[in-house]
Amino acid sequence: MKPFDYVRPDTVEGVLAAGAAGGRYIAGGTNLIDLMKLQVETPGTLVDIAGLTMRDVATLRDGGLSVGALVPNADLAAHPSIRDSYPMLSRALLAGASAQLRNMASAGGNLLQRTRCYYFYETAAACNKRTPGSGCAAIGGFNRIHAVLGTSDKCIATHPSDMAVALRALDATVVTARPHQDGRRIPLGDFYRLPGDTPEIETVLEPGELIIAVDLPPPPPGRQLYRKVRDRASYAFALVSVAAAVAVKDGVVTSARLAFGGLAPMPWRSAEAEAALVGRPAGTAAFEAAADALLAGAHGHGHNDFKIVLARRTLIACLRDLTA
Amino acid sequence: MRVTVNGEKREVEADIRTTLLDLLREHLGLTGAKKGCDHGQCGACTVLVNGRRINACLSLAVMHEGDQVVTIEGLGTPGALSPLQDAFVRHDGFQCGYCTPGQVCSATAMLDEVAKGWPSHVSDDLDHVALTDAEIRERMSGNICRCSAYPTIVAAIREVAEGRAAEAAE
Numbered sequence: 124m125k126p127f128d129y130v131r132p133d134t135v136e137g138v139l140a141a142g143a144a145g146g147r148y149i150a151g152g153t154n155l156i157d158l159m160k161l162q163v164e165t166p167g168t169l170v171d172i173a174g175l176t177m178r179d180v181a182t183l184r185d186g187g188l189s190v191g192a193l194v195p196n197a198d199l200a201a202h203p204s205i206r207d208s209y210p211m212l213s214r215a216l217l218a219g220a221s222a223q224l225r226n227m228a229s230a231g232g233n234l235l236q237r238t239r240c241y242y243f244y245e246t247a248a249a250c251n252k253r254t255p256g257s258g259c260a261a262i263g264g265f266n267r268i269h270a271v272l273g274t275s276d277k278c279i280a281t282h283p284s285d286m287a288v289a290l291r292a293l294d295a296t297v298v299t300a301r302p303h304q305d306g307r308r309i310p311l312g313d314f315y316r317l318p319g320d321t322p323e324i325e326t327v328l329e330p331g332e333l334i335i336a337v338d339l340p341p342p343p344p345g346r347q348l349y350r351k352v353r354d355r356a357s358y359a360f361a362l363v364s365v366a367a368a369v370a371v372k373d374g375v376v377t378s379a380r381l382a383f384g385g386l387a388p389m390p391w392r393s394a395e396a397e398a399a400l401v402g403r404p405a406g407t408a409a410f411e412a413a414a415d416a417l418l419a420g421a422h423g424h425g426h427n428d429f430k431i432v433l434a435r436r437t438l439i440a441c442l443r444d445l446t447a
Numbered sequence: 448m449r450v451t452v453n454g455e456k457r458e459v460e461a462d463i464r465t466t467l468l469d470l471l472r473e474h475l476g477l478t479g480a481k482k483g484c485d486h487g488q489c490g491a492c493t494v495l496v497n498g499r500r501i502n503a504c505l506s507l508a509v510m511h512e513g514d515q516v517v518t519i520e521g522l523g524t525p526g527a528l529s530p531l532q533d534a535f536v537r538h539d540g541f542q543c544g545y546c547t548p549g550q551v552c553s554a555t556a557m558l559d560e561v562a563k564g565w566p567s568h569v570s571d572d573l574d575h576v577a578l579t580d581a582e583i584r585e586r587m588s589g590n591i592c593r594c595s596a597y598p599t600i601v602a603a604i605r606e607v608a609e610g611r612a613a614e615a616a617e
Contacts, residue, residue: 124464129509153505156466157486171510197499201565206573217568221589222557224487226499227506357568357588 125165133174135300135335142331143302146170150193151227153220154236162246163237163253177231177335180204186341189298192231192334196286197222199230208342211366214349215289221358231334234287234297234314235326238280238388239360240269251277252322267426268362271434272418273387278322279424282315282389283360289349290337291390292366292382298336301329308338315389322388344378345370346445351384352437361385363434369400369445376400376409376446383417386434393417396438405446410439450511452477453521463509468492470508471518479519479548483591490590493549494518500556502589519548522555530610531555534603542594553590554604558611560586578608 130146132138142148147166149155150173158164177191180202188204199205200216220228242248242260249258261269261279269279290311297314300306314326328334347368353359364384370377379400383391395416403409414435421431448459452475459474468485471477471494480503483491487505494503495517523529528536531551541547561582566573569585576582583601592600 127463129463129507149510152507152510153487153502156505156507160485169507173510197560197565201563206566210573213566213573214568217566217570221487221490222560222586223490223493223500223502223553223589224505227501357585 124159125162127159127166128168129171130168131171131174135175135333138170138172138175139300139302139331139333141168141170142333144168145330148172148333150229150232151195151224152232153224153227154232158237158244161244163244172333183338188339190230190337190339192229192336194230195226196220196228196230196233197225199286200225209289209293209339209347211347211349211368212286212289212293212339215285215351215364215366218349218351218361218364219285230286230337233284234290234334234337235328236283237325239283240280241265243280252280252318252325255321255323262424265426266424268360268385269424269427270387271421271423271427271430272383272391273317273389274424275318275320275322277320278318278388280318280322280388281385282325282387284390285349285351285361285364285384287311287390288364288382288384289366290339291392292368292380293343294340294380296338296340297334298338299328300333300335302331306335307332311337311390312392318388325388343368343370343380348441348445350437350441352433363430363437365437365441367438367441367445369405369442371405371446374404376403376405379413381413381417381438383434383438386421386430395419400442405442407439410442413442414438448509448512450508450514450516452516453518454515459508461508463507465508466504467494467496467506467508467511467516468503471503471516477518477520480552481545481548483546483549488591489546489549490553491546491549493553493590495552495556498556498559500553517552519552522551529555530607531558531603534606535600538599538603538606539596540600540603541592541596546590546592546594550587550590550592550600553587554600554607557583557586557604558608561608562611578605578612580605583608 146168177193351364368380396413399412399416481491483489487502492503
């Protein structure tokens with residue numbers, strides 16, 4: 124690791140001041156410390172936010188929930204209200220990482236984890252995300268785990284989070300605090316940025332802006348599911364994952380929320396796939412139309428071509444199970 | 448840095464970059480927790496912090512000022528093994544033994560998680576958890592055994608879990 128300074132302010136103001144001065148926030152540290160060991164990340168100052176509260180899951184007036192940014196992934200997955208009303212979120216969290224990591228990893232940090240692209244991790248390789256302008260070794264390289272939607276000619280890395288995929292389907296909002304001005308409420312759909320020409324910029328967060336909570340609106344109608352397809356049965360990142368909530372009345376789909384992991388540089392919500400389902404009889408024709416709509420713009424990079432077929436089959440299987 | 452390890456308050460001068468794992472092994476002489484991958488992938492470094500299992504390699508020691516850390520040395524001694532240590536010995540839940548301290552610390556916390564009713568990825572019902580072998584395997588997936596002693600590791604954990612369930616039923 125490169126040398127760094129470490130501070131642990133015990134107020135939000137103190138944390139924001141240290142962040143405004145260029146400090147890097149650290150919560151669980153499971154991803155950041157790993158990347159610091161490899162010198163992929165080399166912060167000059169670590170601002171430990173563990174001195175803040177932000178560890179509660181509170182009920183909101185509209186019936187939703189506000190999840191403090193420091194709630195560990197393990198606690199969030201096991202929280203009775205999450206299990207009861209947002210089971211896809213419990214399932215997504217439980218499908219991610221290991222028990223040890225879920226005890227450490229925070230809700231806010233999970234949203235900000237970096238890609239597991241091997242070239243991003245390998246400092247000797249070209250990577251526009253790590254070293255802007257150096258190129259992308261994944262394009263034309265080994266790209267079995269890479270994205271098929273939303274990529275650019277600068278970057279084809281995927282976002283690794285399971286939790287964020289469920290939160291995207293649940294229409295979560297990221298609540299922030301900012302130095303010297305009011306915080307923001309950022310819908311998760313506006314939170315991530317596609318790589319374009321600047322894959323090093325992954326979210327709309329400003330320098331020093333701190334995630335303090337993630338708010339969930341009341342749960343969507345219908346049944347929920349999170350399905351993750353991966354190389355091992357446990358403790359592996361998604362090749363394809365689906366977070367879905369579907370409601371059916373008299374055999375007709377009345378509501379659908381569909382978000383996907385492993386396919387894109389951000390948790391990928393497909394309004395097109397949802398539109399292909401709603402108002403149609405819950406059956407193979409509508410499910411296939413939804414898959415067509417999801418994957419209309421997909422293209423593989425060689426080793427990851429299989430993901431397009433896998434996503435199609437996984438989505439159709441999920442829809443069958445949810446509407447059975 | 449001031450950390451409480453196995454019930455003892457320790458004060459240590461160390462580089463700010465020191466991980467909790469290196470603090471335990473290199474500064475405090477507690478070499479039970481092992482360094483396997485040093486990237487949070489193998490679980491050999493698993494210790495308990497405030498009663499919860501974590502990867503000590505992915506945490507800076509300075510982040511644990513004021514925390515209660517328990518290592519394998521704090522769970523039992525050769526003369527007074529913890530129930531899981533004893534079960535691992537009787538079931539031969541290892542071959543080389545390198546992953547064992549992490550396995551035992553991890554299993555210790557895992558049984559507490561089950562007692563709290565925490566579900567896992569393989570739980571059919573998020574609200575009612577029965578500790579089947581599939582549950583034990585999933586919940587222990589953060590601890591890798593390169594000798595593949597998994598069947599006997601599962602047997603050791605199952606025996607302790609069943610013993611506790613029987614006690615609770617009495």
